[in-house]
Amino acid sequence: MAVCVNCRHHGLCVHRVAIFSPLSAEESHRVAELIVHKEYHKGDFIMTEGEQLSRLVIVQEGQVKAFRSTADGREQILYIFSSGDFFGEKNLLRNQPASYSVQALVDTCLCMISRSDFQQLLRAHPEIGMKIMEELCRRLERLETAVESLGARDGDARVSSVLLEFAERYGEEHPRGVLVRLPLSRQGIADYVGLTRETVSRKLSSLQAEGVVELIGNKKLLIIDKTALEMGSSQD
Amino acid sequence: MAVCVNCRHHGLCVHRVAIFSPLSAEESHRVAELIVHKEYHKGDFIMTEGEQLSRLVIVQEGQVKAFRSTADGREQILYIFSSGDFFGEKNLLRNQPASYSVQALVDTCLCMISRSDFQQLLRAHPEIGMKIMEELCRRLERLETAVESLGARDGDARVSSVLLEFAERYGEEHPRGVLVRLPLSRQGIADYVGLTRETVSRKLSSLQAEGVVELIGNKKLLIIDKTALEMGSSQD
DNA sequence: CGAAGAGTTGATACACCTCAAGTCTTGTGG
DNA sequence: CCACAAGACTTGAGGTGTATCAACTCTTCG
Numbered sequence: 001m002a003v004c005v006n007c008r009h010h011g012l013c014v015h016r017v018a019i020f021s022p023l024s025a026e027e028s029h030r031v032a033e034l035i036v037h038k039e040y041h042k043g044d045f046i047m048t049e050g051e052q053l054s055r056l057v058i059v060q061e062g063q064v065k066a067f068r069s070t071a072d073g074r075e076q077i078l079y080i081f082s083s084g085d086f087f088g089e090k091n092l093l094r095n096q097p098a099s100y101s102v103q104a105l106v107d108t109c110l111c112m113i114s115r116s117d118f119q120q121l122l123r124a125h126p127e128i129g130m131k132i133m134e135e136l137c138r139r140l141e142r143l144e145t146a147v148e149s150l151g152a153r154d155g156d157a158r159v160s161s162v163l164l165e166f167a168e169r170y171g172e173e174h175p176r177g178v179l180v181r182l183p184l185s186r187q188g189i190a191d192y193v194g195l196t197r198e199t200v201s202r203k204l205s206s207l208q209a210e211g212v213v214e215l216i217g218n219k220k221l222l223i224i225d226k227t228a229l230e231m232g233s234s235q236d
Numbered sequence: 237m238a239v240c241v242n243c244r245h246h247g248l249c250v251h252r253v254a255i256f257s258p259l260s261a262e263e264s265h266r267v268a269e270l271i272v273h274k275e276y277h278k279g280d281f282i283m284t285e286g287e288q289l290s291r292l293v294i295v296q297e298g299q300v301k302a303f304r305s306t307a308d309g310r311e312q313i314l315y316i317f318s319s320g321d322f323f324g325e326k327n328l329l330r331n332q333p334a335s336y337s338v339q340a341l342v343d344t345c346l347c348m349i350s351r352s353d354f355q356q357l358l359r360a361h362p363e364i365g366m367k368i369m370e371e372l373c374r375r376l377e378r379l380e381t382a383v384e385s386l387g388a389r390d391g392d393a394r395v396s397s398v399l400l401e402f403a404e405r406y407g408e409e410h411p412r413g414v415l416v417r418l419p420l421s422r423q424g425i426a427d428y429v430g431l432t433r434e435t436v437s438r439k440l441s442s443l444q445a446e447g448v449v450e451l452i453g454n455k456k457l458l459i460i461d462k463t464a465l466e467m468g469s470s471q472d
Numbered sequence: 473c474g475a476a477g478a479g480t481t482g483a484t485a486c487a488c489c490t491c492a493a494g495t496c497t498t499g500t501g502g
Numbered sequence: 503c504c505a506c507a508a509g510a511c512t513t514g515a516g517g518t519g520t521a522t523c524a525a526c527t528c529t530t531c532g
Binding site: 185186187197198201202205218 | 510
């Protein structure tokens with residue numbers, strides 16, 4: 001694992017991260033000194049449930065999934081972290097082992113700050129604490145929505161709303177709708193919305209048959225009738 | 237709604253709340269001056285999804301449920317807040333409308349601090365911010381577990397784990413096991429674990445038939461074989 | 473004591489899972 | 503650049519757990 005190529009080419013990774021926005025230019029440079037870079041390949045594990053982590057990890061480039069494994073071999077995906085997102089804060093703030101595993105979805109470059117540097121930074125800049133709090137609140141709200149989805153909505157609604165979520169985060173304009181590059185495989189989507197691979201496949205096929213979406217290979221999808229998805233995602 | 241009787245009888249409610257523990261005795265008294273008390277009866281709504289709240293709310297005495305309502309009339313309970321817990325922080329930190337409704341499960345006394353007083357307090361005592369962050373992390377972890385439960389475990393496992401959760405929080409020693417005062421009705425438990433009233437009832441009956449628990453009326457339950465629940469909660 | 477609400481139990485329906493076969497996609501080496 | 507193999511995805515048939523609907527019982531409280 002070499003030093004991150006991106007950081008050398010594209011300037012300081014510190015600038016990509018919202019929680020460090022309160023820092024001045026000079027301070028950013030000083031923080032950049034504290035950062036360790038690491039590259040991972042698609043499929044590599046970055047951390048494992050139960051592990052005692054001692055760094056804050058920031059996604060510089062790429063995409064990772066955070067998930068829990070159940071006794072019977074299923075996975076439940078909790079978060080998808082992309083460029084600018086961070087994780088490991090729980091371990092630093094409460095000195096607790098990781099509550100989920102993290103695995104690279106594509107080749108990924110990460111930035112890491114040691115516990116002591118992070119805590120010093122927090123003390124020196126309380127506004128960073130505020131930024132982190134805001135992010136934790138955003139994350140709480142996402143999980144609240146996930147709980148509502150998994151607990152009170154049927155499969156169709158869950159698939160519709162995950163497509164809308166992906167469109168929001170990874171979609172781009174297209175003459176006939178919104179083109180979405182899916183961050184997850186069918187199995188991954190299934191692990192995210194609490195269904196099986198086969199069921200997700202069927203739901204997507206019927207959305208296509210209804211003319212709501214168009215499947216483009218396995219990694220892309222075109223949303224033609226966004227309104228239909230919005231109707232469907234809030235359950236009939 | 238009169239001034240809270242409990243606060244007058246039992247001293248300052250500020251002392252019950254972990255996030256204010258960094259305050260000195262003198263400061264606690266000053267904070268107590270800022271607090272408004274309100275009483276609610278069982279069933280009263282304390283806040284409603286979408287509402288723009290302008291106070292931090294602390295549960296002084298009693299119990300409330302936080303939940304979301306779906307279009308088809310189902311409810312998904314997200315949290316049960318008891319004495320010492322707080323809510324509304326999301327609205328104050330990010331200036332966002334409430335993402336859930338809150339309703340009193342029993343007669344309840346609440347303490348409220350205005351947005352501006354709270355923000356002043358946060359600025360003056362960054363350690364309070366740290367305490368809040370810790371609590372947010374705890375809440376995140378609870379929701380992560382809930383997502384795993386709802387997404388990847390079957391009904392039996394969910395009922396077993398909710399019983400263990402209640403035992404942890406509301407259980408008391410008993411010669412034959414752990415006696416649990418249930419904070420929720422059957423419908424409430426169903427809304428918490430994503431099942432229906434009838435299914436919860438059946439699961440509880442069969443746990444009783446297996447000798448794992450003993451139902452005592454509708455509001456109490458004796459856990460006889462805790463190990464069996466622990467086995468069952470992690471799925472077979 | 474009676475009525476209303478909460479809980480239980482049974483019968484049936486249906487959504488999703490499981491298992492299995494087949495197809496499409498992707499990446500690799502000749 | 504094509505051929506092939508491995509992996510990912512799709513589709514079908516059948517089984518299962520949970521929802522639904524309905525009748526009934528228990529609890530609570532005026």
